[in-house]
Amino acid sequence: MIRRFRVGAPSEGTRLDLFLAATCSDLSRSRIQKLIGQDAVRLGGRPAKPSHVVRAGDEVEVEVPEPRASVIEAEEIPLSILYEDEHLLAIDKPPGLVVHPSPGHDSGTLVNALLHHVRDLAGIGGELRPGIVHRLDRDTSGVLLVAKTDRAHASLSRQMKKRAIEKEYLAVVAGVPKLRKGEVALAIGRDPRDRKKMRAFRGTDAATAGVREARTFYAIEREWPAQGVALLRCRLVTGRTHQIRVHLAAAGLPVVGDRVYGRPRYDRIRDAALRRTLVDFPRQALHAERIGFRHPATNEEMEVIAPVPSDLSRLIAGLG
Helix, strand or coil: CEEEEECCHHHCCCEHHHHHHHHCCCCCHHHHHHHHHCCCEEECCEECCCCCECCCCCEEEEECCCCCCCCCCCCCCCCCEEEECCCEEEEEECCCCCCCCECCECCCCHHHHHHHHCCCCCCCCCCCCCCECCCCCCCCEEEEEEECCHHHHHHHHHHHHCCCCEEEEEEEEECCCCCCEEEECCEEEEECCEEEEEEEECHHHHHCCCCECCCEEEEEEEEECCCCEEEEEEEECCCCCCHHHHHHHHCCCCECCCCCCCCCCCCCCCCHHHHHHHHHCCCCCEEEEEEEEECCCCCCEEEEECCCCHHHHHHHHHCC
């Protein structure tokens, strides 16, 4: 499929990749850059570079390959469905379930389960991530949206890009914030020392290539000052990889059970059993509790809430 655009005066002086990211709302910037690298984006009939600055009147062509049928096997894996209609469904993802196939996880994923549950899902949104609009880390539980049609996927992706989708998480953290409400506004990018991890960047370091703006608001839901532990409600403004975990760790409030960005010692807790429970909690104590969005077909405001899972409920109850 070839899409053609003429650059208008308001867009003059914009980088080509940024112009296309704003124009093609159903394509991510990384997808656009990949298409540019494949010479699938042409300016005036010639392959263009992502850094090219567009001018009013420029003719831009984007050749977007038709989605190929997924080669991922459908698997009969139980799903906890919070909401479903002919356009979308909302899943309550349990901890431990990988969202989409990746090296080392070519089966038993949420995508494998979705292909069994939803007819004709293959190809929606991409070959390896059919229907997936956003993702949750393997050990993060909670609500996750899945598009069942191209129209729904485009609409939800557009809302995501415009930051119109509201996402709230619950996190049990080591530490108690001094203020009842706060914000962490630190750019996030790949850790140069460990490319598997993300890192918060401050000051001039935030201008490093690949580092992107990130903002997280948090508020105290409950606190246990004697134990030095709190339950926070976090609201994402942006949606960077591992954002809440990275931001809270950078703020001195690492998520309980996070072996990558946390590992607090809980020295203030005298109860040995409680201290051991916190140290041994087998996953990051992070739950995507709520998502708010507009229905892709009716434009109705919707809200889906995922109940707190049993392991997190027991952890919170044990804090007193």
